[in-house]
Amino acid sequence: MKNRILKDRIAGKLMLSVTVFSVLLVFLMVLGLYLRSKPILSIKPLSELILTSSWHPLKGEFGFLPFIMGTLWVTGVAIAIAIPLSLLTSIYLAEYAHKNIREVIRPLIDVLAGIPSVVYGIWGILVIVPLIKNYIAPLFNRFSTGYSILAGGIVLAIMVFPIIIHVSVEIFNTVPHEIKEASLSLGATKWQTVKHVIVRKAMPGIIAAMVLGLSRAFGETMAVLMVVGNVAKVPSSVLDPAYPLPALIANNYGEMLSIPLYDSALLLASLVLLLMVLFFNIISQIILIRVERTIQ
Amino acid sequence: MDKRKIEENIFKALMGISTSVILFCLLLIIVTIVVKGLPAMNLAMITQTPKGGYYLGKEGGILNAIVGSLELAGGATFLALLISLPVVLYLNVYAKKKAKIATLTRFSFDVLWGIPSIVYGAFGFTIMLFLGLRTSLLGGIIAVAIFILPIMSRAMDEVIKMIPTELFDASYSLGATKLETAFKVIVKQALPGILTAVLIAFGRGIGDAASVIFTAGFSDSIPYSLFRPAATLPLAIFFQLGTPFPEVRERAYASALILTVIILIISMVSRLVTKKFTRHIIK
Numbered sequence: 287m288k289n290r291i292l293k294d295r296i297a298g299k300l301m302l303s304v305t306v307f308s309v310l311l312v313f314l315m316v317l318g319l320y321l322r323s324k325p326i327l328s329i330k331p332l333s334e335l336i337l338t339s340s341w342h343p344l345k346g347e348f349g350f351l352p353f354i355m356g357t358l359w360v361t362g363v364a365i366a367i368a369i370p371l372s373l374l375t376s377i378y379l380a381e382y383a384h385k386n387i388r389e390v391i392r393p394l395i396d397v398l399a400g401i402p403s404v405v406y407g408i409w410g411i412l413v414i415v416p417l418i419k420n421y422i423a424p425l426f427n428r429f430s431t432g433y434s435i436l437a438g439g440i441v442l443a444i445m446v447f448p449i450i451i452h453v454s455v456e457i458f459n460t461v462p463h464e465i466k467e468a469s470l471s472l473g474a475t476k477w478q479t480v481k482h483v484i485v486r487k488a489m490p491g492i493i494a495a496m497v498l499g500l501s502r503a504f505g506e507t508m509a510v511l512m513v514v515g516n517v518a519k520v521p522s523s524v525l526d527p528a529y530p531l532p533a534l535i536a537n538n539y540g541e542m543l544s545i546p547l548y549d550s551a552l553l554l555a556s557l558v559l560l561l562m563v564l565f566f567n568i569i570s571q572i573i574l575i576r577v578e579r580t581i582q
Numbered sequence: 583m584d585k586r587k588i589e590e591n592i593f594k595a596l597m598g599i600s601t602s603v604i605l606f607c608l609l610l611i612i613v614t615i616v617v618k619g620l621p622a623m624n625l626a627m628i629t630q631t632p633k634g635g636y637y638l639g640k641e642g643g644i645l646n647a648i649v650g651s652l653e654l655a656g657g658a659t660f661l662a663l664l665i666s667l668p669v670v671l672y673l674n675v676y677a678k679k680k681a682k683i684a685t686l687t688r689f690s691f692d693v694l695w696g697i698p699s700i701v702y703g704a705f706g707f708t709i710m711l712f713l714g715l716r717t718s719l720l721g722g723i724i725a726v727a728i729f730i731l732p733i734m735s736r737a738m739d740e741v742i743k744m745i746p747t748e749l750f751d752a753s754y755s756l757g758a759t760k761l762e763t764a765f766k767v768i769v770k771q772a773l774p775g776i777l778t779a780v781l782i783a784f785g786r787g788i789g790d791a792a793s794v795i796f797t798a799g800f801s802d803s804i805p806y807s808l809f810r811p812a813a814t815l816p817l818a819i820f821f822q823l824g825t826p827f828p829e830v831r832e833r834a835y836a837s838a839l840i841l842t843v844i845i846l847i848i849s850m851v852s853r854l855v856t857k858k859f860t861r862h863i864i865k
Contacts (some may be wrong), residue, residue, distance in 0.1 A: 301669070400786070401845060402790065402791070505701065539795055560697060563701070
């Protein structure tokens with residue numbers, strides 16, 4: 287008898303310590319990357335690293351500006367495409383679509399969320415890059431190889447569709463039936479109800495869903511790397527190539543141990559990426575938790 | 583009145599268009615991969631390792647990457663399960679419903695879930711430097727395990743959270759300890775959900791390239807040791823695509839098809855598992 291209770295106690299403590307360890311993982315990641323990027327931070331101030339744009343690892347010049355701008359451009363384009371399309375789709379799926387249609391589309395979207403990013407990248411090379419080179423760039427009288435911010439943005443937008451749709455449909459479903467009915471019974475049309483009642487009520491949740499999509503777009507590596515061109519220059523239009531931070535990290539892992547400070551610079555780049563994503567994520571999680579509380 | 587109808591119709595049309603655009607793009611991806619991948623597909627692709635000059639267009643296949651990916655994702659899933667099962671059981675059996683540690687853990691898993699895989703790769707690399715490991719199967723397993731840990735735990739937590747309190751109470755009233763309740767009642771009851779979570783995590787692990795690029799390295803032979811570099815499918819696709827030879831690039835499409843098929847099989851199996859094991863559940 288004692289034996290069983292003893293076992294129970296020990297197991298409880300063990301499980302607690304595993305739990306505490308997993309909570310500490312986030313801090314361990316920040317700490318680990320910080321310690322590794324210290325060598326470069328002790329030579330150059332962070333502001334100089336982030337705000338200069340000359341990238342010559344052999345000369346010891348590490349300016350992250352082109353990469354940070356590249357990330358911002360690609361993410362911006364992706365979000366500009368993804369938000370309106372996925373919002374309209376989730377409203378359709380949650381409020382308008384017939385139950386049968388919904389039951390076909392939602393699992394399909396979830397399956398597509400599982401497709402690896404390399405596959406999205408190949409698709410980008412085969413479909414989007416030629417499309418931009420042959421049709422979109424000539425429209426603006428510009429020459430482009432097709433490997434551009436626009437290509438990266440489109441591929442990314444398609445990758446974040448499933449995430450944004452999945453979360454926002456769930457948010458729309460939490461809006462209570464009674465207030466929809468109240469609005470409809472006052473003579474509002476369905477769209478007016480959606481616009482004035484449902485979207486307003488679901489707003490914090492929708493914002494959280496978008497931020498989640500945004501942070502996903504921010505860190506996506508392989509698919510973007512394959513279509514974005516990887517030129518280390520601050521871009522000036524969506525048809526320019528760019529070189530986002532994740533692509534920089536992934537592309538140079540081979541050389542990084544042979545050039546002094548290079549590894550430290552790349553791990554600093556991952557630290558910067560991590561901190562940016564953490565910032566977005568914590569905000570969106572706090573919003574989501576608030577939404578859950580007000581519903582309960 | 584008319585104006586409202588017009589607005590309603592305009593937005594209905596917009597919704598129809600955006601839903602079709604999204605579905606069209608997503609279906610187009612599958613179709614493109616199948617159409618481009620099938621012609622380059624042959625038996626050698628999945629039964630042979632790369633022979634000399636494979637990346638110049640000579641014979642061989644990508645068996646090394648298929649086996650490497652399965653070993654790596656399998657190892658990582660096992661490691662992640664060893665951590666996430668105790669955590670999820672602790673949260674749902676031992677911790678009180680509104681305990682601070684439960685809220686904090688769920689919050690930190692949600693935050694971890696959003697961290698890009700390349701950062702996990704970089705973090706895995708710092709762990710490897712710390713442990714003195716070189717790029718190896720083990721390094722890849724560690725990085726991918728940390729990467730899929732939040733995905734697996736969240737999915738399991740959702741299922742176990744749904745188990746009614748009566749079931750716990752029934753077990754306790756028979757004199758069972760929390761540990762006995764956790765493993766003999768709760769795990770059994772949540773088994774389909776746990777298996778689905780494991781499969782989802784496995785699928786994510788097998789498809790990710792960015793977390794293994796630093797950690798697992800690449801090799802042309804089938805990995806037989808934890809301390810040797812291992813090839814993975816996503817990286818094999820990436821490298822084959824990077825060559826200037828059309829034949830090799832076609833093989834990249836075929837490899838992408840193989841990877842996609844593996845992912846689709848996993849997602850189908852997880853649906854079947856949910857159906858099949860639900861009959862052992864007390865409703």
